[in-house]
Amino acid sequence: MKRLLFLIIFCITNLHAINKLEKIYLHKTPLEHEAHLELAKLVFCFSDEPNIKQISSLVEKDGFRHESYMISTDEIDNACRGRLKSLEHEVHPYYRLVCSEQQAPQAGIKIDLYYDPKQVTCSFDEFDAITNHKGVVFRLINKNLIDQLSLQERPPIHVASLARPSIVIDCAHGGRDPGAISSNGVFEKDITLQVGLTLAQLLKTENYDAYVTRDNDFSIALDNRTSFINQIRPDLYLSIHANSSKKKDVHGLQTFCLDDHLFRHNNIIDPFQRAIKRVYDRSNQFAHVVHQHILSHMYKEGHQLFDGKVRHAVAQLLLGTNIPGVLIELGFLSHPEESLCLASSQYQKKIAQGICNGIRAYFAL
Numbered sequence: 572m573k574r575l576l577f578l579i580i581f582c583i584t585n586l587h588a589i590n591k592l593e594k595i596y597l598h599k600t601p602l603e604h605e606a607h608l609e610l611a612k613l614v615f616c617f618s619d620e621p622n623i624k625q626i627s628s629l630v631e632k633d634g635f636r637h638e639s640y641m642i643s644t645d646e647i648d649n650a651c652r653g654r655l656k657s658l659e660h661e662v663h664p665y666y667r668l669v670c671s672e673q674q675a676p677q678a679g680i681k682i683d684l685y686y687d688p689k690q691v692t693c694s695f696d697e698f699d700a701i702t703n704h705k706g707v708v709f710r711l712i713n714k715n716l717i718d719q720l721s722l723q724e725r726p727p728i729h730v731a732s733l734a735r736p737s738i739v740i741d742c743a744h745g746g747r748d749p750g751a752i753s754s755n756g757v758f759e760k761d762i763t764l765q766v767g768l769t770l771a772q773l774l775k776t777e778n779y780d781a782y783v784t785r786d787n788d789f790s791i792a793l794d795n796r797t798s799f800i801n802q803i804r805p806d807l808y809l810s811i812h813a814n815s816s817k818k819k820d821v822h823g824l825q826t827f828c829l830d831d832h833l834f835r836h837n838n839i840i841d842p843f844q845r846a847i848k849r850v851y852d853r854s855n856q857f858a859h860v861v862h863q864h865i866l867s868h869m870y871k872e873g874h875q876l877f878d879g880k881v882r883h884a885v886a887q888l889l890l891g892t893n894i895p896g897v898l899i900e901l902g903f904l905s906h907p908e909e910s911l912c913l914a915s916s917q918y919q920k921k922i923a924q925g926i927c928n929g930i931r932a933y934f935a936l
């Protein structure tokens with residue numbers, strides 16, 4: 572009896588305490604892009620609030636600064652374990668990242684950042700992700716650019732090139748990742764592809780440069796989607812999704828973007844913060860404009876698309892770039908009627924037209 576009681580108490584306390592490392596992302600900026608504010612972003616997502624502390628900060632013999640951090644965690648997802656291993660070999664002329672699993676004195680992951688302090692500065696933020704994860708993001712920031720920005724009153728950001736704006740459309744999911752699935756077997760990946768391709772066509776006929784992350788049914792890792800966006804460096808990007816909920820009656824359009832209040836800044840680097848805030852402001856502007864245009868176009872076409880509002884949330888794709896952008900959830904595949912609409916090519920064309928109208932209005936602001 573005593574033993575059973577002990578077991579129950581042991582299980583309850585442990586169930587309560589388990590914090591699992593579930594995702595790791597590395598968003599890198601292509602080497603040739605000197606004008607990027609961030610050279611890399613290393614993101615960890617946990618099932619619960621992580622406990623992070625800086626262990627040391629010293630200068631190595633080769634002049635590189637070496638900063639060590641420890642994040643305690645009880646468990647590590649198997650895929651993350653592989654990712655941690657691969658991060659031991661992340662080498663760049665200005666920085667190196669080494670991540671390792673630790674057992675003692677406490678279980679967790681140790682993050683060692685080595686960087687050239689003449690070229691790079693480092694900061695980290697904590698945030699709550701759209702997926703209910705608790706995240707930590709380490710940012711390796713371009714010091715030369717930050718020094719230039721601190722001399723200017725209004726940091727320049729990459730706002731639309733007036734001649735011919737460029738837009739990246741991310742057709743979310745694909746290949747072995749179907750995304751959400753409706754009860755009658757409609758895949759989110761098929762809707763995002765059709766709407767994305769139609770939108771790209773519309774934008775091209777209106778003389779925009781439009782790029783899609785995929786033009787067929789194949790899977791792309793999130794890191795590769797952000798690398799693609801950072802490589803193209805468009806004026807704007809949007810990621811197209813369709814939602815799902817356990818509640819069958821939830822429906823409508825939701826548009827997500829980042830906002831400064833989503834982050835708990837641990838060591839603020841001021842000119843960087845101001846520059847990023849301007850990107851978030853532009854994203855917010857675009858989110859509202861495109862959201863309204865989709866709703867009003869659909870209404871004009873005879874569809875009462877419910878206004879699920881513009882929302883602020885940290886989604887991994889949004890976090891991986893520093894370009895104005897949004898994530899649009901076109902509707903809910905879990906809602907029987909809305910999923911029928913979303914699967915129809917006529918409805919998809921109308922949604923694409925609504926988004927196109929929003930993009931046109933944004934660039935006219």
Ligand SMILES: [Zn+2]
Nearest residue numbers: 743750812813
């Ligand atoms: Zn999705």
